[in-house]
Amino acid sequence: MNTHIHRLLDEAFDGVTMSPEVRELKEEVRANVMARTEELEAAGASPADAARQAIDELGSVEDLLGAPVAPGMPDARAGKAPNAADLHARNKVRPNPGFVVRVTLLSVAATAAVVLAVLAAFEVVGGEARTVLALGLAGAALLGFITADSLRQETTSNYAMPLGRAALWGLATFAGVAALAAFGAFAVDTSAVALAIAGGVLALVSIGLFSWLGATQTNRHKAWVRELGADYSAHQGGAQWSDPNAAARFGMYSGAIWVAGIGAGVALAIIFAWWWSLVVLGVCIVLTMIVQASTMFRSTKD
Structure with missing residues (x-):
């Protein structure tokens, strides 16, 4: 220090x-x-x-x-x-106009890249595996940058996150979206097993980074927020990342879901048809959201 x-x-x-x-x-x-x-x-x-x-x-x-x-x-x-409303109004931080414009434009570009990647996967446009992968990686890079850039901004309740840690959050986001891009490209060309392997590795990297970052996250709340105590975190729905135990549970459960899902998706795509991997992907996303909700709102007494 x-x-x-x-x-x-x-x-x-x-x-x-x-x-x-x-x-x-x-x-x-x-x-x-x-x-x-x-x-x-x-x-x-x-x-x-x-x-x-x-x-x-x-x-x-x-x-x-x-x-x-x-x-x-x-x-x-x-x-x-003072009550929470008074403290919020007194400490309100206005968004940086440059940040708002930057994130808006990048979000539009990221959305366009992801939509085109999905259309290419379903052979609406293009249809080649490399097209799906390229568009998916472009969207992943944009979303990763948006994540890191957003965490670098000071908000009404939180201080700005240090550059290195914000970059790791961005990297975790990139790895997660890039994994989906690799799986999508593999679904188009099931002979390219390397894409499935790369997607699995990226998914594990993303899960590991998210879990570690969540478990080691320090308190960025400003003093006026800390004055309100645990009620503020519960009200904001932030208990998941403020409680290391909840973050660890989320990491273990979601890791198990995605490891099993990756194996099942690859096997089904090879044995039956590539679109079975998309069904498995949807199931994994739903299960991950359920796990996130359960760890976010679970009592912190356990």
Whole structure:
């Protein structure tokens, strides 16, 4: 951990009266500075320079604190406990316009690639295995980038995810969609057994990465969200990835489903017809969604 952050942050808040609200703000700033410092260090900056630049980018503490609230005013800082709606409105983060435009355009392109890949698999357009694979990989790359880019954005309730970890989420997404592309190409040309093997490997990589990332995910919630406690996670439906046990269960169950599904799909495609693999694929997706729902909303007491 970069120890320069804590010293510089203490210097920045020197002389400021530490009320509970100021302490909360300081912790939020600390988390943002730590995330920004990781980016700068990854870009080649030294720990000291990265910490200094991240602190400088904050601006003045006075601007962060804003105008103080006079005692007796009907405000949460004057003694009134804020509810979730008040806290959400106070801490609301507006989406980055560039991000919104970028993701919208990339989503359209990814959807087009996936739709064309499906049409090619059913021989509506093209029909060659390499066409299905190429379109599927293009869609997988776009969806992987969208996933990583989205996790890099700060939201009202969460801090931005560090670049390296966001990239791993994107890689897991890419591997999962690329596995489907490989299976689709194999369905078109069942003699290309290498495609089925590649799809199986990619599916296992995707499941392994998702399971590991979910089990090792740290708390990115902002201080105001943590104040609300476990009720906020339950309300948002985020218990699956905030509970390592639930994430581990999801990984094991979904892994077993997809390993069995891959074997069954390949066997049925070789023995009977390629479209049986699509039936198995649909069954695996439904079972995975059921497992996800059960682990997401299961009581965390077990």
